[in-house]
Every structure is written in structure tokens, then in C-alpha cells.
Amino acid sequence: METTRPDKSARTRKRDAGRDGVKNRLERFAGWVTGWAGRSAAFALACAIIVVWLVTGPIFHYSDTWQLVINTGTTIVTFLMVFLIQNAQNRESKAIHIKLDEIILSLRQARNELIDIEHLTEEQLDMLAARYTKVAASHHHKLRETIAPEVPEAPDAKAHMTVK
Numbered sequence: 001m002e003t004t005r006p007d008k009s010a011r012t013r014k015r016d017a018g019r020d021g022v023k024n025r026l027e028r029f030a031g032w033v034t035g036w037a038g039r040s041a042a043f044a045l046a047c048a049i050i051v052v053w054l055v056t057g058p059i060f061h062y063s064d065t066w067q068l069v070i071n072t073g074t075t076i077v078t079f080l081m082v083f084l085i086q087n088a089q090n091r092e093s094k095a096i097h098i099k100l101d102e103i104i105l106s107l108r109q110a111r112n113e114l115i116d117i118e119h120l121t122e123e124q125l126d127m128l129a130a131r132y133t134k135v136a137a138s139h140h141h142k143l144r145e146t147i148a149p150e151v152p153e154a155p156d157a158k159a160h161m162t163v164k
Contacts, residue, residue, distance in 0.1 A: 034088045
């Protein structure tokens with residue numbers, strides 16, 4: 001009787017499915033921690049931990065170990081939070097870019113070549129920014145026209161409104 005081995009693609013699919021499951025769980029966990037860490041309850045917990053640490057200072061005679069506990073804890077939390085914040089920022093940035101790309105695509109007068117410009121060099125982005133700064137300056141007078149004459153302007157408002 002011959003035993004059949006599953007083909008390599010089936011094993012690969014099973015392995016990839018396992019990795020996807022772990023990846024999805026990690027993403028959900030990171031999202032949950034990021035959401036929770038931004039709440040006032042997380043800040044309150046951090047403050048409570050510091051207060052407990054301070055109160056225990058006299059008990060442990062402000063020893064090196066007592067100081068090492070808070071230093072180690074804050075270092076570990078800071079290290080992990082850097083990655084969580086970067087993950088959240090990357091996801092948010094990607095979502096904003098997709099939304100902006102959709103807006104560009106949906107507008108007839110929009111320049112579709114601006115889609116995906118975040119991959120240009122810093123110099124190329126600076127050149128585009130300079131172009132749009134000139135366009136904004138040439139239309140700046142329209143902004144002054146939209147300010148209602150009955151609304152009093154601050155004394156230095158005109159200085160901010162002039163185009164140089």
C-alpha cells in the first residue's frame with residue numbers, strides 16, 4: 001500500500017494559512033492595545049503605577065533595585081509603544097493616501113499623475129510643493145474677497161493676508 005504525500009502546494013497553503021492566522025491575531029491585538037493605550041484609563045493606570053512605585057520607595061529604602069524596577073518597566077513599555085505607534089501611523093497614512101487617491105480619481109479636473117506621489121524623492125516633492133505654493137499665492141486674493149466686510153479684522157490680519 002502506497003502512502004501519498006500531500007503535494008507541496010497544499011503544505012505551503014496550510015503553512016501560509018497558519019501564518020495569516022497569527023498575523024491577523026497580532027494585528028487585532030496591536031489595534032486593541034493601540035486603542036486602549038490612547039484612552040484616559042491607560043493614562044490613569046500609568047499614573048497609579050508611578051504613585052505605587054513612589055509610595056514603596058521608603059519601604060525599599062530607595063534602593064538601586066527599587067529604581068531599576070521603574071527604569072526597566074518604562075524602558076520596556078516605551079520600546080513596545082514605539083512599534084505600536086509606528087504601526088498605527090502606517091495604517092492611518094495608508095488609509096489617508098487611498099482616500100486621497102480616490103478623490104483624485106473621482107474629480108475630472110484633478111491631475112491623476114499626482115496619485116502615488118508619496119514614493120517620489122524629497123527633491124521631487126519639494127518641486128511639486130513649490131509649484132502649488134505659487135498656485136496658492138496666485139489665488140490668495142480670492143480668500144480676502146471671501147472675508148465679509150462687516151467682520152472686523154484683527155489689526156495685524158492684513159499683514160498675514162498679503163501675498164509676497
